[in-house]
Amino acid sequence: MADVENGSGAAAPRKRADARRNEATLLDAAAAAFVESGVNVPVRDIAARAGVGVGTIYRHFPTRADLIVAVYRHQIEACAGAGPVLLAERDRPHDALARWIGMFVDFLVTKHGLAEVLRSDAAAFQALHASFIDRLVPVCRQLLEAAAAAGEIRPGLDAYELLRGVGNLCVGAGSDPRYNPRHLVELLIAGLRIQ
């Protein structure tokens, strides 16, 4: 995840043309398969959709988490970038926090099964945490600290814990018409507020 970045170019051996082509094809196929069948779609299905062997998937993306991260990297980046913007736009940091959490919820609930896999901390999902959580936690912390500094929320809640919690609340969203995570996330954010 840290090497083979375009840009600096130091010690990046430049992959073969067919490898680059396959990686792009796989990302497209995975994105489509995720939409259609959720992020837990069988590896074979993605391979078939991309017209490659399963070995090729494992070469490019050793774990399912690597593939998920690659597919959703742009959206995570957009979400992370929106944090400071919201903070600058809004007068009340608590408002910015609520909106930002809302964006995160929107992202999660539109991806079948993504919240489920976000919760795991097994070795296989190291990459997920490294890329998703580690990217978003600092943003969330900034929002929390701004709201706490403004005296709008009680301080002390850990950003990681909040994000994990919100992620957990989104588990199973969409598969149960009686359950709407947004209600509970709103309550959670309301609970933060100083009475």
Added chain:
Amino acid sequence: MADVENGSGAAAPRKRADARRNEATLLDAAAAAFVESGVNVPVRDIAARAGVGVGTIYRHFPTRADLIVAVYRHQIEACAGAGPVLLAERDRPHDALARWIGMFVDFLVTKHGLAEVLRSDAAAFQALHASFIDRLVPVCRQLLEAAAAAGEIRPGLDAYELLRGVGNLCVGAGSDPRYNPRHLVELLIAGLRIQ
């Protein structure tokens, strides 16, 4: 789940002695296996521990959910029974609600993986919902309504949604030292309070 109850005895064909013995052995083995390896322990492991074939497990407990329900039935019953007691004991219904939710959290976080399976609504987990959720939702609703009637919380939150949410927040508890669901559950309950 509804038949073969001791008691009334109408149309209960009385199972064979070996069947009853195996069922008890299986419950013990499953309870032990759940503690050691979580509720997702492989069926074969439970069978081996009980000294029976896998077919015997499926005969007594067609789905994993049936087994889980049978193992934890007593604890669920105790939790459900505690609701009215707490309500009678406490002056403030919101306090009773908070304590009761705390009991539910305690139950969930001490069972590896139980919260995970609680979230599913796939056909296989019908029994889980029928026994766990359907037993607890009315109790939770009673507490919510009492607190709303006392003017302590804003009305309108669905008991099912709250229980699902609390269950979700407990997903992954214990496998991540940085995540303590109790913090967030407390915030959630605090968020219910009328400001």
Added chain:
DNA sequence: TTGCCAAACGGAACGAAGTTCCGTACGGTC
């Protein structure tokens, strides 16, 4: 006590899915 039979048992067998491995193909370079 003995014999019968349906209930119950055990575990082989099957299917789905993840993961590994290795012979083959091919892109890039000399």
Added chain:
DNA sequence: GACCGTACGGAACTTCGTTCCGTTTGGCAA
């Protein structure tokens, strides 16, 4: 154009849930 190492494909292996069926056995009636 030849060479070499990267990359490919998919068969094979593993794990796990689930089903199925030949065998055993408990309960009962003769």
